[in-house]
Amino acid sequence: MTVTLLDKANYMISSMARLLKDAESAFMGVASFLPFMAIILAKRLYNPDLIWYSIVGYNPNPKHLPMSTVHPWISKYCDAKLQLAELFDISARGELDVVFLAGAQIDQRGYLNNSHIYIGERRIQLPGGAGGALLHATARRPIVWQGKHDTRIFVKEVQRITAAGKPYRVFSPLCIFRFDDDLGRLVVDSIHPWSSFEEVKENTGFEVNDAPPTPEPSDEEIELIEKIDPHGIRKTVLE
Amino acid sequence: MSVMSLEEAVDLIENGSLICLSGNLLYRIPAAFVRELARQGKRDLRVMKTAGGYDVDLLCGLGCAKEIIAGFVSFEAFGLAKNFRRAVEEGRVKYSENTCYSVIAALRAAAYGVPFMPIADISKSYFVKERGFKFVENPYGGGKVLTVPAIKPEFAIIHVQKADEDGNALIYGPWFEDVLMARAAENIIITTEMIVPKEDLRRDIDAVWIPSYKVRAVVEVPKGAYPGACPPYYEMDFEMMEKYASLDEDGLRKHIWEVKP
Numbered sequence: 001m002t003v004t005l006l007d008k009a010n011y012m013i014s015s016m017a018r019l020l021k022d023a024e025s026a027f028m029g030v031a032s033f034l035p036f037m038a039i040i041l042a043k044r045l046y047n048p049d050l051i052w053y054s055i056v057g058y059n060p061n062p063k064h065l066p067m068s069t070v071h072p073w074i075s076k077y078c079d080a081k082l083q084l085a086e087l088f089d090i091s092a093r094g095e096l097d098v099v100f101l102a103g104a105q106i107d108q109r110g111y112l113n114n115s116h117i118y119i120g121e122r123r124i125q126l127p128g129g130a131g132g133a134l135l136h137a138t139a140r141r142p143i144v145w146q147g148k149h150d151t152r153i154f155v156k157e158v159q160r161i162t163a164a165g166k167p168y169r170v171f172s173p174l175c176i177f178r179f180d181d182d183l184g185r186l187v188v189d190s191i192h193p194w195s196s197f198e199e200v201k202e203n204t205g206f207e208v209n210d211a212p213p214t215p216e217p218s219d220e221e222i223e224l225i226e227k228i229d230p231h232g233i234r235k236t237v238l239e
Numbered sequence: 240m241s242v243m244s245l246e247e248a249v250d251l252i253e254n255g256s257l258i259c260l261s262g263n264l265l266y267r268i269p270a271a272f273v274r275e276l277a278r279q280g281k282r283d284l285r286v287m288k289t290a291g292g293y294d295v296d297l298l299c300g301l302g303c304a305k306e307i308i309a310g311f312v313s314f315e316a317f318g319l320a321k322n323f324r325r326a327v328e329e330g331r332v333k334y335s336e337n338t339c340y341s342v343i344a345a346l347r348a349a350a351y352g353v354p355f356m357p358i359a360d361i362s363k364s365y366f367v368k369e370r371g372f373k374f375v376e377n378p379y380g381g382g383k384v385l386t387v388p389a390i391k392p393e394f395a396i397i398h399v400q401k402a403d404e405d406g407n408a409l410i411y412g413p414w415f416e417d418v419l420m421a422r423a424a425e426n427i428i429i430t431t432e433m434i435v436p437k438e439d440l441r442r443d444i445d446a447v448w449i450p451s452y453k454v455r456a457v458v459e460v461p462k463g464a465y466p467g468a469c470p471p472y473y474e475m476d477f478e479m480m481e482k483y484a485s486l487d488e489d490g491l492r493k494h495i496w497e498v499k500p
Binding site: 073161164 | 289
């Protein structure tokens with residue numbers, strides 16, 4: 001099976017979108033190509049009533065994936081004004097269902113590090129977690145994603161806790177994790193068909209289990225994905 | 240009337256001041272003002288913003304900033320803010336990391352005229368301890384509540400689409416934290432794409448959310464957010480941002496004189 005980065009992105013977007021079938025609301029922030037597309041897909045195919053909060057307005061209705069997922073032009077196509085600070089208040093009040101978060105380091109508890117990492121003595125400064133600390137702690141169902149999967153990213157314990165919370169799912173280019181309440185940590189929910197249990201195990205810094213393959217995207221989903229992102233910007237977040 | 244030149248407005252900022260900057264990432268940032276801060280060789284600035292980009296990176300790269308109070312500093316699609324990163328790694332700049340929400344809470348406390356702001360519990364995040372955020376007993380019962388101390392910036396530097404000559408200012412599109420920082424700061428400097436007559440501004444009164452009473456300077460700077468975007472007037476300059484992202488310190492020094500204002 002020859003799998004391109006676009007195929008991988010399509011699997012991840014389709015699985016994210018299907019998770020939003022029963023969601024009440026969703027929020028995504030900066031540099032979030034896959035969540036941006038998943039929300040559009042979910043709204044068009046599965047859940048037209050899904051509320052979409054963005055940092056530039058309430059219920060945007062973009063036709064295409066932009067180079068920047070927080071570009072103010074998106075606000076031209078919103079149902080109402082919503083300022084960034086209010087978005088955090090929505091989550092702090094417990095009114096936010098799904099939030100998409102990225103993690104430079106992700107551990108088995110589902111905690112995220114976007115602050116800095118140490119490689120030996122050397123400190124590598126990262127951008128910071130933006131809204132993550134609040135959103136991970138207060139949204140009902142945080143969905144974490146990462147475009148890369150190796151043992152430096154998926155670690156037993158993050159070196160710094162930027163954001164703590166209990167993820168609903170964690171997406172990587174190899175597999176999807178879910179949080180197991182009994183074990184109190186992430187377990188593998190499905191493995192993408194181009195990967196394997198061995199590959200996931202080799203590239204993850206904590207204990208993992210075998211799991212069934214991730215379901216493939218439907219023709220309808222792929223058609224819509226290609227319509228929203230004809231130039232394939234979505235693949236740039238994957239390695 | 241507080242209309243003046245960019246040079247005069249920047250001259251109001253003393254070394255060591257705490258300033259906050261408008262916009263978000265590469266949108267409606269006071270880029271021309273920041274370049275002039277660097278041209279005048281300002282030092283030891285403390286810079287506050289929820290999500291910084293070009294503005295914060297440039298001040299770090301040219302030795303103007305000593306502290307960045309923010310939740311995120313990056314160029315989004317253009318990758319990491321290299322000068323910010325290097326300055327923090329080398330210890331030249333202190334990154335007082337927050338989450339955007341706690342920066343907002345600190346500004347809210349200042350804006351509301353109270354010493355601190357209770358916030359949702361984010362105490363598992365490492366920076367809560369590092370920033371010294373403290374729990375207090377809720378005096379009305381129900382346990383402890385986390386708080387963030389007020390931070391009152393000396394200046395809010397806000398780039399807008401239109402303002403009148405007194406500094407009443409209009410923002411098209413998302414405000415980000417700009418209206419809040421205008422409330423929180425002691426002084427405001429407005430840079431604007433254009434200074435318009437009061438009658439024109441009144442026609443758009445529903446978008447005029449910055450009253451002029453704390454505005455010390457109004458500066459007309461067309462393309463003042465360049466190379467960032469200022470919708471609906473102009474898009475960001477993708478080529479320039481790509482070029483900027485690869486500049487070393489000498490390149491940065493040239494950049495602030497080549498890109499004028």
